[in-house]
Each structure stands twice: as structure tokens, then as C-alpha cells.
Amino acid sequence: MAKPVLFVVLGDSAASGVGxxxxxxxxxxxxxxxxxxxxxxVTYLNFARPGAQSREVLELQLPNISELKPDLxxxxxxxxxxLRNGFSxxxxxxxxxxxxxxxxEMGAISMLLELHDxxxxxxxxxxxxxxxxxxxxxxxRITHEMAKRFGSVILETRILPGIYTREKWHVDRMHPSRxxxxxxxxxxxxxxxxxxxEIGIVDFSSGNNRSRKDSIxxxxxxxxxxxxxxxxxxxxxxxxxxxxxxxxxxxxxLQSFPENGPLTVExxxxxxxxxxxxxxxxxxxxxxxxxxxxxxxMPQMQWSSASSMRSMVD
Numbered sequence: 001m002a003k004p005v006l007f008v009v010l011g012d013s014a015a016s017g018v019g020x021x022x023x024x025x026x027x028x029x030x031x032x033x034x035x036x037x038x039x040x041x042v043t044y045l046n047f048a049r050p051g052a053q054s055r056e057v058l059e060l061q062l063p064n065i066s067e068l069k070p071d072l073x074x075x076x077x078x079x080x081x082x083l084r085n086g087f088s089x090x091x092x093x094x095x096x097x098x099x100x101x102x103x104x105e106m107g108a109i110s111m112l113l114e115l116h117d118x119x120x121x122x123x124x125x126x127x128x129x130x131x132x133x134x135x136x137x138x139x140x141r142i143t144h145e146m147a148k149r150f151g152s153v154i155l156e157t158r159i160l161p162g163i164y165t166r167e168k169w170h171v172d173r174m175h176p177s178r179x180x181x182x183x184x185x186x187x188x189x190x191x192x193x194x195x196x197x198e199i200g201i202v203d204f205s206s207g208n209n210r211s212r213k214d215s216i217x218x219x220x221x222x223x224x225x226x227x228x229x230x231x232x233x234x235x236x237x238x239x240x241x242x243x244x245x246x247x248x249x250x251x252x253x254l255q256s257f258p259e260n261g262p263l264t265v266e267x268x269x270x271x272x273x274x275x276x277x278x279x280x281x282x283x284x285x286x287x288x289x290x291x292x293x294x295x296x297x298m299p300q301m302q303w304s305s306a307s308s309m310r311s312m313v314d
Contacts, residue, residue: 004041005197006068007031010061010099011076014113015048019170020178030176031074033185039198045070053080054095062099066106072197073103074111078143079174082135093142100150109195110152111188114140118174120164153191160187178205 009015009031017029035044045068047061054077065073081092103110115136119129147154157163160183168180176184186202193199 006070009046009074011048012052013050015076019175020181030181030184078139112154114157
């Protein structure tokens, strides 16, 4: 009998199965649905934990599999790193690189997941959107670089058709619903078949796992406490970051002005008074003052000059 494929999942709540659970609170998630679709024998282990960051994955979760000789290891992480006050892209990159390096030394194939754009499904103020997108894009940039470096199987979430449809998302709009987890499992299955794994069709449930009543109860029990916990950790930094963002926006607008001043013909429709040109055939007023008669009398101003002066002050 062939040795079973050892499929391991490490990471955060998106890896542990939040959004896809039964009435007893047991999580399933996309890893479970993917393992169920394997045609060849498979052993499935999930060490992911809601709230885990890249450092925990490296220092606490990874050691659990160091002696197991896995064939396939999914590392789903980054969402909690970017939601923390002290988010450091450099630290995230260092942790993820070390994790994937160890997995490569085990002889296993690594799997990565691109973060979706939360601003597409979670309403938030414009400034907060800019900050959130910048952090998410930074995590995704690093994830893609690591995928190229280690030859990982990476699921590019943002190009999946219908990824932001409501039925694919949990009530908190941060985690996949059961349908969303099954959708991710099916998408990974396509990629893994190209790597030689024997995987059949992922079964999709006829409906999602939570009624409207269950969704409201879940938000009261889990969503609200999570929101307040993250607010105390992240809100002070967000206020500062939004102030910095305002500064950047104003700087960008100021940089769009020409070097000689903000007023231009296109923007004002006319030149400012101090730069109004003097026609060549008219004598500037300063020369007229200098050209006084010996008796000190001012020469009579020509009508054309008076007309020009009048047009300048209109």
C-alpha cells in the first residue's frame, strides 16, 4: 500500500476554519474539504490557531511537524500581523522566509494564500481604506516573493471569479463562509493537480452553515469582543497613521502645483495680477515715472496705457 500523503496546515483563523463550523463549535475549513477530495491516501493535520501571527507559526507551530516528514504544508498567515499596532513588513518577511526554508529542508511542498482586499467587502472610512490596502498589499508582495523563492503553490485569491460575492463570506466579512472555504479548497485542488497530486472534485454543500439568527449570536459572542480587543491594540496607531495619511495626501496635492506658484492659466483662466504681461508697444509705468519733464511734470498717459491699466485691475 502506498504511503499516505501527509498534508499539514499551519497559520491563523483563515487556516483553522473560522467561518465553517458545526453546532458544537468544531471547525472544518478549506483544509478539511481539500483533504476529503484526495483520491490517493492522505493524512491531514491542522495546527493553525485563530489570532496566530507569523512569529507564532515559526516558533510554535512549525516545530510540531519537524519530525513528521510532511509532503504538503500550507502556511496561511499575515492577516493578524498587519492588524497589529507594531506591524513590521521586515519582521513578517523574516518569519515567513525562515518558515518556508524549514519546510523546504523537510522535502515538502509549501502552499501560500494571497490575502483578499478587505475594503471590497468591509465598509470603512477612506483614510482607513488607504492604510489597510497599503498593509495588505505589502503582505501580498512579500508572500509572492516568497512563493517565487521557494517554488510554493500560491493561490491568487484576488483573480478568482466571484470571490467577493456575499455567500462566500462569513457574517464578520473577514473570514470565508463554508461555501467560501469549499471554494478555496476547490481552487487549491486545481493547482495541486498540476503538481501531480491525485485529487478529485471538492464537494460543495447545498447551503451555508449559519442562519441569520446564528450569525447574529456569533457576532455578539465572538465578533464584538474581537473588535474591542483589536481596537485597544490598533486604534491609537490608526489615529496616528490616519494623521500621517492626511499629511501625505496634502503633500501630493502641493507637489502637483508648478514650481513658480499654484496659479496657472488652466486653473485660473487668467494670469495673476503680479504676472500680467505688458504689451511691447506700451511703456511700463516705471519708465513713465523716470521720464518726467525738467519741470517735474508727469507726461500725459496715453489712452491705450490707461486702457491696459484698467484691464489689469478689472
